Amino acid sequence: MSEPLIEVEELTKYYGKHRGIIDLSFSVSEGEVFGYLGPNGAGKTTTIRTILDLIRPTDGKAWVFGRDAHLDGEEIRENIGYLPGELSLFDDMTGVETLKYLANIRSGVDWDFVDELGERLQADLDQDMAELSSGNKQKIGLIQAFMNRPSLLILDEPTSGLDPLMQQEFFKLIEEARKNGQTAFVSSHILPVVERLCNRVGIIREGKLVAVEEIDDLKAGVLRSLEIHFAGAPPRERFENLLGVEEVVLEENRLRCKVVGELDDLVKEAARYEVVNVISHEPNLEEIFLKYYESEGQEAMEGGPNNA
Ligand SMILES: Nc1ncnc2c1ncn2[C@@H]1O[C@H](COP(=O)(O)OP(=O)(O)OP(=O)(O)O)[C@@H](O)[C@H]1O
Ligand SMILES: [Mg+2]
Missing domain, CATH: 3.40.50.300 (P-loop containing nucleotide triphosphate hydrolases)
Structure with a gap:
């Protein structure tokens, strides 16, 4: 090598x-x-x-x-x-x-x-x-x-x-x-x-x-906030059990949710209805750091960067 x-x-x-x-x-x-x-x-x-x-x-x-x-x-x-x-x-x-x-x-x-x-x-x-x-x-x-x-x-x-x-x-x-x-x-x-x-x-x-x-x-581990604006309100329940999709909120024609990993399932479901706009919010770096601290478990919390 x-x-x-x-x-x-x-x-x-x-x-x-x-x-x-x-x-x-x-x-x-x-x-x-x-x-x-x-x-x-x-x-x-x-x-x-x-x-x-x-x-x-x-x-x-x-x-x-x-x-x-x-x-x-x-x-x-x-x-x-x-x-x-x-x-x-x-x-x-x-x-x-x-x-x-x-x-x-x-x-x-x-x-x-x-x-x-x-x-x-x-x-x-x-x-x-x-x-x-x-x-x-x-x-x-x-x-x-x-x-x-x-x-x-x-x-x-x-x-x-x-x-x-x-x-x-x-x-x-x-x-x-x-x-x-x-x-x-x-x-x-x-x-x-x-x-x-x-x-x-x-x-x-x-x-x-x-x-x-x-x-x-x-x-694969990043949690993204996504907002999809539809021409008319889609049925909220269609989005609730999609792979990686969490915290689904529907307000009038706007669907907000969080997605971990692949967006494919969500995008395909959304495409069944008329989409007006899609807004993806940049993940907060702090959220990414949290993921690492969580995955390192208690050991990291005790001996990790926060406590150095
Ligand atoms: N010349 C310096 N004297 C004293 N402290 C410094 C000096 N340069 C950097 N630091 C400190 O070192 C740390 C790291 O700074 P650094 O500039 O490397 O960060 P950075 O990741 O490049 O930040 P940014 O995204 O703002 O460019 C900071 O706490 C900063 O205050
Ligand atoms: Mg710099």
Whole structure:
């Protein structure tokens, strides 16, 4: 089996007394799109910055491309497409100047591909970075991360600031990178983004890794709130005994319920009546965390992250 592209072992970072990340161990294999999911302040950026050796861990170690993240940091970074959480270095340069500057540092930039990325993301390359909206700045950040088709992409909240159309374009870029054999580590606090993109996901909360799961296993356990609006009220009882469907409430023509796992049964039943609208509410990350604490049982409640 090939060596993992990223490996961290008992990685810990304290900022003074303040918790950053605690005792993280996981690895990312070649060709994976690995999601790193957690709410604000969970420790996603800290993990990424430690892996890239932009900050030093308090304890533990990281390896990238099988090499020591600290000893070989510079060379490792040259071979990574990195999108930082905030791209703030180049305020008085335009987008294109920023990209040219970065292309000189990194090898293998294909300018036809830069142009293509610029067009696909509808990036404004001629305005000063400082004058760009956060979404348009993010596009420059994405272009520089992808522009030399690096074997490893590390993207910190890549969809932040992107409108839905641009998010779709970004999803396509990741899909293409995957087909191209590139590996990606993608942090996000948005479950649907991770679900859409990743094979596996690490879930982080309050600095600790709650779980590392195959995406299908994660999806199978997620409780979704769904609202279906019908042209006329359907019979409520038809929806009550469907597989995975809970807490069915019918108010006039609107059916609200919670669904675990596959939506198939519910959708097929709904399709027997005239559907006007379907609204799916993004699951709350706290609900996902609860699932893990529940499945770990009493032991986890006693010795788990809440009581550390
Ligand atoms: N430079 C710093 N000095 C002190 N504490 C810090 C510093 N950077 C991060 N922290 C703390 O470390 C913890 C993890 O922060 P981090 O930025 O890694 O979270 P995150 O998951 O990236 O959050 P977000 O989704 O908001 O980007 C937080 O409690 C934060 O307050
Ligand atoms: Mg962050």
